[in-house]
Amino acid sequence: MARKSDSGPSQPSPDKAATHLAALRGQIDKLDLSILDLLNKRAAVAAQIGKVKEGQGGDVFSAAREEVVLANVLVANKGPLDAITIKAIFRELISGSRAIQRQQKIAYLGPEFSYSHLAAIQRFGEASLYNRTANIATVFEEVIRKHADFGVVPLENSTDGRIADTLDLFIRFPDQVKICSEIRLRVRHHLLANCQQSEVRRVYSKAQALSQCRNWLSKNLPQASLHEVASTSDAAKLVLTEPHVAAVASRQAAVRWGINVLAEGVEDSPFNETRFAVIGLSDSARTGNDKTALMFQISHTPGALADVLAAFKSNKINLTWIESFPYREAKGQYVFFVDFEGHRDDQRIKKVLAALDSICDAVTVLGSFPMAQVADE
Numbered sequence: 001m002a003r004k005s006d007s008g009p010s011q012p013s014p015d016k017a018a019t020h021l022a023a024l025r026g027q028i029d030k031l032d033l034s035i036l037d038l039l040n041k042r043a044a045v046a047a048q049i050g051k052v053k054e055g056q057g058g059d060v061f062s063a064a065r066e067e068v069v070l071a072n073v074l075v076a077n078k079g080p081l082d083a084i085t086i087k088a089i090f091r092e093l094i095s096g097s098r099a100i101q102r103q104q105k106i107a108y109l110g111p112e113f114s115y116s117h118l119a120a121i122q123r124f125g126e127a128s129l130y131n132r133t134a135n136i137a138t139v140f141e142e143v144i145r146k147h148a149d150f151g152v153v154p155l156e157n158s159t160d161g162r163i164a165d166t167l168d169l170f171i172r173f174p175d176q177v178k179i180c181s182e183i184r185l186r187v188r189h190h191l192l193a194n195c196q197q198s199e200v201r202r203v204y205s206k207a208q209a210l211s212q213c214r215n216w217l218s219k220n221l222p223q224a225s226l227h228e229v230a231s232t233s234d235a236a237k238l239v240l241t242e243p244h245v246a247a248v249a250s251r252q253a254a255v256r257w258g259i260n261v262l263a264e265g266v267e268d269s270p271f272n273e274t275r276f277a278v279i280g281l282s283d284s285a286r287t288g289n290d291k292t293a294l295m296f297q298i299s300h301t302p303g304a305l306a307d308v309l310a311a312f313k314s315n316k317i318n319l320t321w322i323e324s325f326p327y328r329e330a331k332g333q334y335v336f337f338v339d340f341e342g343h344r345d346d347q348r349i350k351k352v353l354a355a356l357d358s359i360c361d362a363v364t365v366l367g368s369f370p371m372a373q374v375a376d377e
């Protein structure tokens with residue numbers, strides 16, 4: 001008597017499977033053409049919007065509108081594609097729309113594949129033109145001189161706190177640039193090398209990246225010495241020229257220079273994140289889920305800072321960031337930076353800004369912008 005197979009449901013014959021596969025691929029080919037048609041119909045509408053904006057002298061990039069577009073599709077999405085995939089698809093779609101309207105030039109702190117570059121691509125997609133600069137001051141200057149439409153500058157990271165150069169530049173150029181968008185980038189570091197992990201003798205990276213991976217490196221590469229270089233990209237390039245060398249850098253750097261990823265996610269903190277500001281000549285319209293950034297100076301009198309904080313408290317405004325920064329022009333004076341929930345057009349924010357005007361020696365609104373979610377690089 002023939003024994004029943006215990007290997008589960010019977011498999012279709014190879015011929016049947018091949019026919020089925022071809023039929024499914026045929027469905028995908030047809031769907032792709034429909035999607036392509038819809039993509040170009042959408043792009044044609046975006047081109048018309050571009051003409052309207054041109055007539056009004058409006059900006060191509062609208063951070064507020066892009067938030068709404070993304071929220072609409074994410075709420076409507078029933079899968080099986082996940083939110084990360086939908087976001088990535090729409091990011092590139094919108095990037096393409098902007099390029100049709102007028103290609104946007106984005107200045108960022110280089111080199112290529114620095115985390116500033118990755119953050120810029122997160123926000124502006126592949127269809128924008130990117131202009132790398134040697135320092136953060138040049139990003140500000142490029143925007144002010146209108147050589148770039150926008151600039152991407154780091155504000156703070158979760159391990160080392162504020163980025164002093166950026167805060168200093170907001171003080172040096174008050175009212176000349178505005179923050180129109182923020183980018184929160186989940187920073188993942190990887191160990192890149194073209195030798196075995198046991199053969200690594202030297203590890204290169206930027207100072208912050210080495211400090212963010214210190215525990216992992218001492219546990220997993222006790223035989224290697226650590227060396228600071230100007231950027232994670234420079235570190236990756238050294239892997240190509242020196243033997244027994246590894247770099248702590250991004251996945252994109254590994255792909256760009258054809259280096260193996262020996263270990264992924266070697267950062268010590270699972271919450272390693274850098275927050276960036278997108279600077280332009282104006283800030284963003286209200287979305288209902290916004291933040292505002294400002295800097296202020298107060299007199300050296302008892303309770304002056306407490307009065308400022310009390311104005312936020314009495315208007316029930318949640319602060320999301322506060323930093324004090326030495327003011328170079330006057331010894332012993334400080335400039336305070338705060339971010340809080342709400343848009344400068346909200347009634348309660350207008351109230352608090354009016355209160356700060358009477359308490360502070362100087363107040364500069366750096367901009368209102370949509371509150372960002374953390375994005376994976």
Ligand SMILES: O=C(O)C(=O)C[C@]1(C(=O)O)C=C[C@@H](O)C=C1
Nearest residue numbers: 049060061062065066069094097
């Ligand atoms: O709605 C607009 O203002 C558009 O230009 C369209 C669009 C989009 O593709 O959805 C493109 C660029 C803007 O930053 C926002 C949205």
